[in-house]
Amino acid sequence: MCLFCEIAKGTIPSKIAFQDETVVAFHDIAPQAPVHVLIIPRKHIESAQALTMEDNDLLCHMFEVARKLAAELGVADSGYRLITNIGKDAGQSVAHLHLHLIGGKTLNWNN
Numbered sequence: 001m002c003l004f005c006e007i008a009k010g011t012i013p014s015k016i017a018f019q020d021e022t023v024v025a026f027h028d029i030a031p032q033a034p035v036h037v038l039i040i041p042r043k044h045i046e047s048a049q050a051l052t053m054e055d056n057d058l059l060c061h062m063f064e065v066a067r068k069l070a071a072e073l074g075v076a077d078s079g080y081r082l083i084t085n086i087g088k089d090a091g092q093s094v095a096h097l098h099l100h101l102i103g104g105k106t107l108n109w110n111n
């Protein structure tokens with residue numbers, strides 16, 4: 001079972017920030033900043049390392065959703081970070097591609 005597939009299906013509850021046919025965004029359960037949203041594709045993709053050219057539109061759409069959410073959540077002007085962890089050394093804990101949208105405070109390199 002993939003945790004984020006279940007969240008995308010709605011079988012595991014989350015605080016949804018946005019959803020459409022291909023992308024779901026929800027608030028991180030352990031936020032690292034005042035704004036911390038995860039943007040995921042509904043399609044199960046293990047990480048950015050598993051992306052193919054077929055995913056071009058999907059990936060573009062994920063960034064579009066990030067941009068719109070950043071504006072909605074009030075961090076588009078102050079600035080924010082988009083992060084995707086890939087694999088063990090990066091600390092990826094859920095093997096389903098996700099963008100962390102983090103902002104709402106001055107970010108150091110560690111957070």
Ligand code: AMP
Binds near residue numbers: 026027028084092
């Ligand atoms: P990563 O470590 O890059 O794989 O990020 C996984 C993120 O998922 C972490 O920031 C977790 O806090 C977050 N997370 C884990 N379980 C949940 C959940 N049930 N709802 C929302 N966020 C979650």
